[in-house]
Amino acid sequence: MILNLEDELLDLLSNLDVKSFIMASSAHEETDLDVAFVEGSVSTEEGLERLKDIRKRSKILIAIGDCAVWGCVQAMRNQEMSMKERMRKVYDKEENFYDVLEPKGLSAYVDVDLEIPGCPIDKIEFLNAVLSLLHGDLPEVKDYPVCVECKLNEYQCLLVEKGMPCLGPIIVAGCNALCPGLGVDCIGCRGPIRDETNAAEELNVLKEKGYDEKYIKNRLKFFGANFGEIAKLSKMLEKKQPGKGGK
Ligand code: SF4
Numbered sequence: 001m002i003l004n005l006e007d008e009l010l011d012l013l014s015n016l017d018v019k020s021f022i023m024a025s026s027a028h029e030e031t032d033l034d035v036a037f038v039e040g041s042v043s044t045e046e047g048l049e050r051l052k053d054i055r056k057r058s059k060i061l062i063a064i065g066d067c068a069v070w071g072c073v074q075a076m077r078n079q080e081m082s083m084k085e086r087m088r089k090v091y092d093k094e095e096n097f098y099d100v101l102e103p104k105g106l107s108a109y110v111d112v113d114l115e116i117p118g119c120p121i122d123k124i125e126f127l128n129a130v131l132s133l134l135h136g137d138l139p140e141v142k143d144y145p146v147c148v149e150c151k152l153n154e155y156q157c158l159l160v161e162k163g164m165p166c167l168g169p170i171i172v173a174g175c176n177a178l179c180p181g182l183g184v185d186c187i188g189c190r191g192p193i194r195d196e197t198n199a200a201e202e203l204n205v206l207k208e209k210g211y212d213e214k215y216i217k218n219r220l221k222f223f224g225a226n227f228g229e230i231a232k233l234s235k236m237l238e239k240k241q242p243g244k245g246g247k
Pocket residue numbers: 146147148150151155156157158159160166167168169177180185186
């Protein structure tokens with residue numbers, strides 16, 4: 001997405017001294033940094049060591065993308081079984097040949113100064129963050145749901161009017177309600193709103209609309225499995241009888 005900033009990329013790069021950007025250049029310098037943008041979830045010991053090293057070398061560390069913020073899709077299976085059990089189930093062996101950890105966002109391990117959510121990130125949101133940094137500030141963090149942007153655009157509410165399983169009420173804004181604007185319900189690709197998400201209420205609303213608990217649990221976990229409220233709710237639902245599927 002950063003490289004897709006075709007019209008702005010040259011201006012942007014002329015204002016930055018890029019030390020490492022492996023997707024864009026083989027030039028790579030391990031040095032002290034003003035700002036590190038880190039993507040990907042922490043899912044190996046090696047990755048964790050690398051993250052800690054980057055944190056030590058950086059004045060500001062920014063997590064970009066849902067993997068780096070919450071762990072994203074690969075965190076869906078977290079807490080379901082230990083790695084030992086999983087190895088036994090898949091390979092019929094108990095040894096852990098892979099140095100894997102349950103996927104988590106960066107803030108589970110190190111201090112993070114800013115999170116830019118999205119799967120993928122929005123390139124303009126990234127650009128605005130860099131512009132704020134160049135002016136010596138961190139950008140404003142959005143702490144309200146996609147529904148706010150949906151209402152500001154005067155889109156029809158797909159949840160209320162059509163009974164579609166929209167997650168807009170618990171997902172952090174910033175996409176300008178892209179999907180509802182196209183008549184598609186929000187699947188939550190920007191992740192839940194930190195400290196504000198009421199996942200239990202979303203569960204109740206979707207149940208009232210006729211969706212069963214298993215379907216709702218999987219939908220909530222898709223991008224938000226590591227989010228505290230969703231993890232708690234999923235555990236509670238998993239203890240109950242599994243549901244029958246979608247609506
Ligand atoms: S369509 Fe979705 S995002 Fe828009 S107001 Fe309804 S619930 Fe919120």
